[in-house]
Amino acid sequence: MGTELGKYKVCVSARSTDKEIMWKAQDGGIVTSLFAFALEHGIIDGAIVAGPGARPWQPRPFIATTREELLSARGTKYNISPQVSWLKEATRSFGLDKVGIVGTPCQMQAVRKAQLYPVGMRDVPDKVALAIGIFCMENFPYKSIQMIVEDHAGTKLQATKKMEIGKGKFTVITERGKSIALPLKITHKYEQPGCHVCLDYVANLGDISTGSVGSPDGWSTVFIRTKKGEETWNKAIAAGCFETKPIEQVKPGLDLVSKLANEKISKNKKTVEERATFGVNKALRNPYL
Amino acid sequence: MQSFKKTLTGEEPKAAAKPAEVKTEKKAEPKKEEKPVANKITVGHVHMSGCTGCLVSLADNYLGLVKILDDYADLVYGLTLADVRHIPEMDVALVEGSVCIQDHESVEDIKTTRKKAKVVVAVGGCASYGNITRFARGGQVNQPQHESFLPIGNLIDVDVVIPGCAPTPQLIRNVCVMAYLLLRGTEEQKALAGKYLKPLMALAKRGTTACFCDLMNDVINQGLCMGCGSCAAACPVRAITHEFGKPQGQRDLCIKCGACYGQCPRSFYNFEVMDEFEGILELIDGAMK
Ligand SMILES: Cc1cc2nc3c(=O)[nH]c(=O)nc-3n(C[C@H](O)[C@H](O)[C@H](O)COP(=O)(O)OP(=O)(O)OC[C@H]3O[C@@H](n4cnc5c(N)ncnc54)[C@H](O)[C@@H]3O)c2cc1C
Ligand code: SF4
Ligand code: SF4
Ligand code: SF4
Numbered sequence: 001m002g003t004e005l006g007k008y009k010v011c012v013s014a015r016s017t018d019k020e021i022m023w024k025a026q027d028g029g030i031v032t033s034l035f036a037f038a039l040e041h042g043i044i045d046g047a048i049v050a051g052p053g054a055r056p057w058q059p060r061p062f063i064a065t066t067r068e069e070l071l072s073a074r075g076t077k078y079n080i081s082p083q084v085s086w087l088k089e090a091t092r093s094f095g096l097d098k099v100g101i102v103g104t105p106c107q108m109q110a111v112r113k114a115q116l117y118p119v120g121m122r123d124v125p126d127k128v129a130l131a132i133g134i135f136c137m138e139n140f141p142y143k144s145i146q147m148i149v150e151d152h153a154g155t156k157l158q159a160t161k162k163m164e165i166g167k168g169k170f171t172v173i174t175e176r177g178k179s180i181a182l183p184l185k186i187t188h189k190y191e192q193p194g195c196h197v198c199l200d201y202v203a204n205l206g207d208i209s210t211g212s213v214g215s216p217d218g219w220s221t222v223f224i225r226t227k228k229g230e231e232t233w234n235k236a237i238a239a240g241c242f243e244t245k246p247i248e249q250v251k252p253g254l255d256l257v258s259k260l261a262n263e264k265i266s267k268n269k270k271t272v273e274e275r276a277t278f279g280v281n282k283a284l285r286n287p288y289l
Numbered sequence: 290m291q292s293f294k295k296t297l298t299g300e301e302p303k304a305a306a307k308p309a310e311v312k313t314e315k316k317a318e319p320k321k322e323e324k325p326v327a328n329k330i331t332v333g334h335v336h337m338s339g340c341t342g343c344l345v346s347l348a349d350n351y352l353g354l355v356k357i358l359d360d361y362a363d364l365v366y367g368l369t370l371a372d373v374r375h376i377p378e379m380d381v382a383l384v385e386g387s388v389c390i391q392d393h394e395s396v397e398d399i400k401t402t403r404k405k406a407k408v409v410v411a412v413g414g415c416a417s418y419g420n421i422t423r424f425a426r427g428g429q430v431n432q433p434q435h436e437s438f439l440p441i442g443n444l445i446d447v448d449v450v451i452p453g454c455a456p457t458p459q460l461i462r463n464v465c466v467m468a469y470l471l472l473r474g475t476e477e478q479k480a481l482a483g484k485y486l487k488p489l490m491a492l493a494k495r496g497t498t499a500c501f502c503d504l505m506n507d508v509i510n511q512g513l514c515m516g517c518g519s520c521a522a523a524c525p526v527r528a529i530t531h532e533f534g535k536p537q538g539q540r541d542l543c544i545k546c547g548a549c550y551g552q553c554p555r556s557f558y559n560f561e562v563m564d565e566f567e568g569i570l571e572l573i574d575g576a577m578k
Binding site for chain 1: 346451452453455456457458459460463485488489507508511512513514515516517518519521522523524525531533534535547548549551552554555556557558559560562563564566567569570
């Protein structure tokens with residue numbers, strides 16, 4: 001396909017040099033470290049992150065304006081966190097002029113739509129200072145995560161230390177160190193339907209996007225995509241925030257990222273097409289027309 | 290994209306951007322031209338029954354509005370702004386407010402607007418959907434006068450819709466710039482403007498009612514919602530919250546402005562425009578300098 005990874009200037013494998021952040025980061029601690037750096041250097045006034053919510057492993061989007069708050073949001077919660085719901089409030093109630101936001105590829109699409117077609121997003125377009133996209137194959141409603149962890153993995157959400165998707169498995173790791181790996185075949189039916197028309201895997205519209213795929217454990221694959229992204233990234237590198245390796249020198253490398261991106265996009269394109277002839281002369285709606 | 294920007298700022302298009310050259314070129318450029326800009330489009334603000342909030346939004350572009358009136362558009366009609374009594378011929382009519390059908394003159398005015406304007410833009414919720422001038426609920430009870438107001442699309446064909454209450458200064462600005470490019474630009478600019486305006490033209494064809502229910506019917510119940518949160522951010526009356534990641538609308542608060550549906554990335558999403566977000570945002574930025 002050739003467009004599956006979106007536009008980017010550079011792609012590297014990287015991990016944070018900040019021990020405190022790495023302690024609880026999902027992968028290479030890219031998101032938290034970059035926001036912490038940007039906050040400290042006035043590149044952003046705050047960032048919309050997915051912090052702890054009312055229930056165990058339920059995310060709650062909020063506007064972090066301190067390093068401590070950023071750190072409280074480390075790690076991936078595999079269920080929906082409506083990040084963009086705070087985008088206008090960040091500029092109004094919170095008075096931020098330079099907003100950071102992290103989100104899935106669809107949320108990066110939402111951010112860019114808010115900038116290009118600000119239907120209700122008054123004064124937002126000029127205030128997005130750093131949008132970090134995270135790779136995403138699918139997401140789950142909260143109830144699904146409950147079923148996956150409690151019914152399939154047979155453990156408690158409260159007792160879960162980390163969840164990971166990778167190498168064809170949904171892995172639940174408990175506080176006591178037990179690791180339960182479920183084949184993704186089991187979890188597919190719990191995905192939210194909206195993900196099945198999604199045509200972006202590596203957050204093509206982030207200023208920077210990152211995920212675990214393509215890099216060794218504990219490292220992240222990072223795409224630097226826009227001028228804003230490049231500027232911030234270069235400053236962070238100069239300040240020693242990250243160790244990096246050329247993506248060509250790590251295993252499994254970009255080939256795997258491309259492969260997965262193509263798989264996702266072609267599967268979901270097929271879904272979009274099937275929706276067009278779903279009934280007898282009746283279509284399900286196509287948002288891309 | 291480079292050539293869009295160049296022609297817009299009146300510079301000679303060049304083969305490739307060389308930062309160093311651009312700098313010297315800028316220095317050599319003579320002070321701002323004195324002669325009036327001949328190639329402007331003509332724009333009118335047609336005030337039907339609205340609260341003038343839409344006009345205030347247009348004005349909230351501050352220097353951007355001055356720039357628009359200096360370089361891109363002559364204001365040929367506008368209550369209190371242009372000393373013109375009868376609706377003249379114009380390229381673009383920005384219509385604010387719904388039509389009071391008890392008032393013969395209003396009905397005639399909107400029909401005249403259609404005859405005299407090449408492009409009719411419904412600016413804001415009242416012109417587009419009736420909004421608060423009709424029985425929108427929004428915490429109110431049904432009142433007799435609600436029955437007197439119709440969105441302009443019930444009386445004339447509308448070309449472009451800008452939903453929202455108030456519509457954002459930035460979307461009005463973008464539509465003005467794109468209308469200029471569409472009518473006066475190079476072939477390439479015309480193509481871009483056409484692509485940009487297409488979904489807002491499709492919204493005009495979609496109908497003259499809006500509601501939170503649009504999200505329920507055409508996004509959520511079509512299996513398209515992915516929980517980004519844009520709708521909640523867009524809603525001017527905070528009628529939308531998210532429960533377990535999905536929008537929850539208080540329909541009794543909803544004033545039927547259409548912002549949520551218009552902002553939702555799963556109402557319309559045009560890759561050919563969105564993928565170029567960085568260039569287009571720079572283009573609009575450049576046009577405002
Ligand atoms: C639903 C989902 C699916 C993913 N699928 C893949 C995949 O298929 N392949 C892959 O390589 N990577 C995937 N990722 C990304 C990966 O899990 C890590 O989030 C990413 O590598 C960042 O790690 P980090 O160490 O840099 O971030 P950290 O420094 O640990 O920070 C993580 C950041 O992610 C944010 N976050 C956590 N949960 C959510 C959420 N639900 N929605 C929005 N933001 C959130 C937090 O606010 C935090 O700022 C997925 C992430 C999510 C949320
Ligand atoms: S798969 Fe797509 S739609 Fe679903 S959460 Fe990920 S980016 Fe969003
Ligand atoms: S904006 Fe659309 S996709 Fe996003 S949460 Fe609202 S309804 Fe769902
Ligand atoms: S829910 Fe809010 S944004 Fe949507 S139409 Fe109603 S008032 Fe407008």
